[in-house]
Amino acid sequence: MLNSKLFLSVSTGILLISLLLSLGIFLSNNHSIYKDVEVIPIDGGAIGPESFDFNPVDGTGPYTGVSDGRIIRWIATEGRWTDFAITSPNRKGCGGPEMEHICGRPLGLKFDNSRGKLLIADAYFGLLSVGPNGGLATSLVSKDQGLPLMFSNSLDIDQTDGVVYFTDSSQRYTRRDHMLVVLTDEKSGRLLKYDLENRKVRVILYNLTFPNGVTLSQDGYPDNIKRNQKGEFWVAMFSKESKILRWVHSKPWIVYVLNKIIPINFVRVSSHIAKGKGEGLAIKLGVNGEILEILEDVHGKKWKYASEVMERDGNLWIGSVENNAAIKLKTQ
Numbered sequence: 001m002l003n004s005k006l007f008l009s010v011s012t013g014i015l016l017i018s019l020l021l022s023l024g025i026f027l028s029n030n031h032s033i034y035k036d037v038e039v040i041p042i043d044g045g046a047i048g049p050e051s052f053d054f055n056p057v058d059g060t061g062p063y064t065g066v067s068d069g070r071i072i073r074w075i076a077t078e079g080r081w082t083d084f085a086i087t088s089p090n091r092k093g094c095g096g097p098e099m100e101h102i103c104g105r106p107l108g109l110k111f112d113n114s115r116g117k118l119l120i121a122d123a124y125f126g127l128l129s130v131g132p133n134g135g136l137a138t139s140l141v142s143k144d145q146g147l148p149l150m151f152s153n154s155l156d157i158d159q160t161d162g163v164v165y166f167t168d169s170s171q172r173y174t175r176r177d178h179m180l181v182v183l184t185d186e187k188s189g190r191l192l193k194y195d196l197e198n199r200k201v202r203v204i205l206y207n208l209t210f211p212n213g214v215t216l217s218q219d220g221y222p223d224n225i226k227r228n229q230k231g232e233f234w235v236a237m238f239s240k241e242s243k244i245l246r247w248v249h250s251k252p253w254i255v256y257v258l259n260k261i262i263p264i265n266f267v268r269v270s271s272h273i274a275k276g277k278g279e280g281l282a283i284k285l286g287v288n289g290e291i292l293e294i295l296e297d298v299h300g301k302k303w304k305y306a307s308e309v310m311e312r313d314g315n316l317w318i319g320s321v322e323n324n325a326a327i328k329l330k331t332q
Contacts, residue, residue: 036330037302040074042066043081045095047324050307051154052317053109057116057132062310062317064326065106068094071120071130071137074326084134087122097176100124105175107321108154108213112196114162121152121166123175127194141194141201144168151175151189154213162196165204167211181210213308217287225285228311232292236306236318237281278304282318295329303327 042049046066054061063084065071071085087104094103101124108121112129120128120137126149128137142149151174155166170181171188180186189208194201205211218231225233280297295316297303305322314332 038328038330039302040081040326040328042072042324042326044068044070046070048321049319049323049326050107050321051109051319052308052310052326053111053118054312055132056111056113062312062326063109063118064319065109065120065122067096067100067105067321069100069103069105071106071109071118071134085118085120085130085137086135087120087125087128087137089136100176101174107152107175108156108166110155110157110164112157112162113159115196119155119157119164121155123151123153126152127155127164127166140164140196140199141166141192144192144201144203147171151178151181153211156214156216157196158216164194164196165214165216166192166194167208167214168192169210169212178210185209226308226310231287233285233287234309234311234316235283235285236309237283238305238307238320239279239281280304280306280318282306282309282316 046068048067049064049072052062052064054063060075061073063071063073065087069086069088069091070083071087072081073084074080075082087106088102090102093099104125105123106120107123110119111117112119116132117129119140120130122128122137125139126142127140129140130137149168150171151169153167153169153175155164157164168190169175169178170186171190172186173181181189187207187209189211190203191205191208191211191214192201192203213225215225215227215233217227217233225235227233278300280295280300280303282295283291284293284295286292295309303318303320303323305320306318307321308319310317310319311331314330316327316329316331318327318329320327
């Protein structure tokens, strides 16, 4: 039986927040627009710095995974990124979505403080780890009950007992078809746990709709948002839900039919619809879920399509699977 202290918020909760925002339900007096914005381009033609973490030993970073399968590290003193690790030894032709299943697509990242290793959730290769010197990551979990993990997405670790919680967003679709998971309301996602000591993996939640992020609160409760040092949570919003997508969500069968009969890349078209005009949006929640702050770039001039917001040392680091740069906002 699942411990009652263990919980996970999935895409339905995020869609609810998005709907309330689109209807103007939230008050405007807690909106913030930071003017001190630094745009840090990703090198090598890659995009998509989705998730961040910093080395707990020396404070270096952030580290982030990008679209060509690399994990890169920011060297602040030199103002540049450097290659740190890869999740696949196959590097020929890496860069586009069509090569993700060969080159890897690292998404969630988290350092294991006691072992000094970086844990990685790769969309195609599952849960991996790499030592402090980087290089080729080592596989920890690529299958469960004999079946491959289809869409590993995010992770966090309980630093007290070495248990890793990570999401498998779908057992039907891979990351390249992620819009089909969203639009069809597909419910095969899971939350899993992996014990670094006994090396055993176990599914603790089944039948989830696109479980995405997972984060441990200060007292060890997994959630779907990024926690700051005060115990508050930042929720990154890719976009507000459009009227078209709201209608599609109410009739998921339409997506199945259209995807079968229309000779176009329906996933790509749906992605463009989901993005809309593009905007930056994130919400900070208190420990009890109260809204403390809404961060916006309404027209997407500096940042948009947020996938994660990490608060550290007076800065907000904003990631996105779509953008070709990391965003750094100064809050102090």
